[in-house]
Amino acid sequence: MNIAAANSPAQPVIVGNRVELQLLTTLQCNLACSYCSLGVGDVLGSQKRATYTAAQLGDFVDKHLADKEIYITLYGGEPAMNPRFALELIDRFPLVRFNMQTNGTLVAKLPDKVLARLVNMMISVDGGEAVTDRYRGKGTWKRVLDNVRAIRNSRTHAVLTARMTWWSGETSIEDFDELLTVFDYVYFQFAQDDQAHPPESVARKKAVLSELVERFFASSDTLYPVVPLMGTVRNKVAPQRINELSAGMTQCRVSTNLLNVMPDGKIYPCPDMLYDTDLLQGDVVGNWVRKSPLQPTPEMPCADCRANAYCRGNCMKNLYLAYVKNDANWRTRVVEPVCDMIRHMGDEIDRFDARAWFARAAQPVRNRLLNAEVYEFCEVMP
Template sequence: MDQAITFQPAAAPSPIVGHRVELQLLTTLKCNLKCSYCSLGVGEVLGSQTELRYGIDQLGRFADTHLRGKEVVVTFYGGEPTLNRPMMGAVMQRFAHWRYQLQTNGTLLDDLPAEVLSRLSNVLVSIDGGEAITDGYRGRGVYRQVLKNLRAVRGAIGGSVTARVTWGNPATSFDEIDALVADDSPFDYLYWQFVADEQYGGDSCERRRAVLVQLVERFFERSDRLYPLIPLMGIVRNKLLPGRAQELTAGRTQCRVSTHLLNVMPDGNIYPCPDMMYVPAMRMGSIQGNWLKPSPLQQTPAMPCSGCEAYAWCRGNCMKNLYLGYVKNDLRYRAHVVEPICELLRFIGREVDRHDPRAWFAALPLPLRRQITDCEVYEYVEVMP
């Protein structure tokens, strides 16, 4: 008997690379602080959108169309995301099976309901180092207020708490960073990123290198406990197990912008990098329009990574910096920001090598090895500084 053969059109390949996706939902572009280096100040993004222009049903339709079958992590982002608590609660309720993270300045954490706190897998709290430097950038009293809030709510937070340090000031000392992961600190981990600003003149790189030497020294000092600095943990992991640097991001940048990071502006437009939401060429989708295309922020031959000694474990650190320095050919930015940061990164790599990371790893108890290889926080931050 003849049987009718019907052909199904092949499903279009997903614009998202891999099985995971991070939806960075900017709940508002309002902020209650005025940090002097805020990256959203570039292109006058900060404060430009205070109302959400899409509804939860439109987000649901977008998720059904583009995120089906993916493991979804939401990061509530801003502005200061806790200024729009109703949106956080509504999203958590509607998409109860997703994972949640909060990126916050920490000043309003104690206003969040216990139900919301308990559902957070990680809280990233922005801080700039010690009290004087943090208050200098963020306003008087902010450092103490953030630590007080964190101590008050720490027991109610379901997951980890990570200090997110923008290392802007060359005066930042080893002691300031060390204090943020001390035994009495409310932070479980610390992630730092070198500031994307012209802060690398004079002796400032030398001063940073002196602190880095101490941090790496302290990291390898003990094998019975972990010094929980994510960039050092990640670099050691990547050096020992280079495949791990590639697993979640298909060998592209570990900050996820080339594969599976979707920054959703309050107006519903989608961009890969939260620092480039003012560049029209970076727009890659829309919630209301229900469309998504692959990230436009990718490695190009103009970038120097393939010939760099760090590439196997760095994978192209910050694509925004590389794009501005080598695609837009901003020679000033390249010389004063991108190259000094890359040089610092290569320096860390050499410092790590000096401490025989393989032998250190071999001596670790299994739970600590697992922290190095599988720490969940790698999924929430850029890993490289």
């Protein structure tokens, strides 16, 4: 990442040709996950359904984003609890791609018109059945997988992606493989919580990472569709792609081309810090927007990190809390263990010759590795 360029006043409000509008269409949710990030600052439930209209969002897009490709992620809270607004948006934006990030428990009840327009669904799990049910409530894992089976092909052609928050050292490669019998991809993100990564849990996760990397390189005829592995290998064999998609900065686009819109229309760069009014970036109702205030700073350790070329800052929220807000607990219990696991994953990949693997790979594998649409919906790479 180029810190000087990122902080230059000359940098445009939106970097690149494309922008994701991540709309928190409601802050209500039907689950009570033990660790929900919207619980920080009491954001969850603090507003109900979107109070701005699809027409107001259209005016905002016309004024500020007319030269961009926009795509929309329906987010929450639980976006399946506000299908009426999803239908309004679909009618107002007939040309854009829609993604939904959901807990998966209500998706079979969504109107067909919504399901038919989704190109991707990110469906949250925490690992296998036991771990997911522990965090999300008994029976959740089975209910989610039953729903995915019920809508696949018959009601939606969306790419179905398991979005795994990786907490537990109990999660095994078999849990990944079981999810891949139902989902098109597993996208994992290390949990952002100061209880998630004690040393023994990090050791177990590293062992699973090593197994995953081995599995990834076991064949060049088929792709092992676990996204951070795919993305890391992509960044190693084709580093220009991360420059195209997020100007060489975090994959989550929080510094470049992602706008999170609260139900009241207020815009923030990161959906996990909606409580921090210093980060207010714009307002759909007031029809204004500024450059993301969440940018890399010289205090952050990435410039000297051997993982930087493929990691590019991982999670800007974590770095901001650890090195701008100087939260020592967050730095030692979240950022440092996660960075340790990211470097381990990169080192394990380097035990194989990724460029030689890519050179051997079947054309569909190469194409998917370089251009999979799912990258545009993932928050962290890795």
